[in-house]
Amino acid sequence: MESDATTNENLNLYEKAENYTKTSLELLKLKAVSAAADVLSTLTSKIAVGAVVAFFTLFLNIGISLWIGKVLGEYYYGFFIIALFYLIVAIVMLKTQHKIIKTPIGNMIISSILKETKKDETKADLN
Template structure:
């Protein structure tokens, strides 16, 4: 009678391990779907905000260009001045992009990943 009890316990343990593995895999799939959905929705909202800000900036720049051009006597002068302003901004960004853009974005991504793993524990 002893060998049958051990065999039943081994089968029962095997079934529990199999169920645990299946449940763990399903949980991993659901967590992955949740993370992807969170990332995509976050990206979509940032793109929408970026589009609105881009239109605002575009129309503001056109208005400033026309205003400065009117003050200087020719409208195209305003557009040249705004182009020069953006050239200066581009040079500053290129020279300091690592400190102004790359490091803060990298830190944000890392803190987001670490925050996500802390909540999973």
């Protein structure tokens, strides 16, 4: 009789361990989905704002090019000057891309993911 009780306890313990593992995996999946959704939503909103800024910049550049061209006597001079300006900006960005582009974006993604983890740890500590 005692061996039946021990067997039942072992089965019950095994079922609890199995349920705990399944729950932990599900929680891990949900945390990953939450972090990915947060990163993607942030990125999407930044892309939307970037598109509006890009259109503004495009039309501003066309206006400045036409104005410079009118001042210099030929419209295409203004476009050449603006193109030269952007070539200089591109060279500067190429030389400093790691510092001014890659690192801040990487840090934003990492902090967003870690923010979710910190929230979860704080909730666990409170419980």
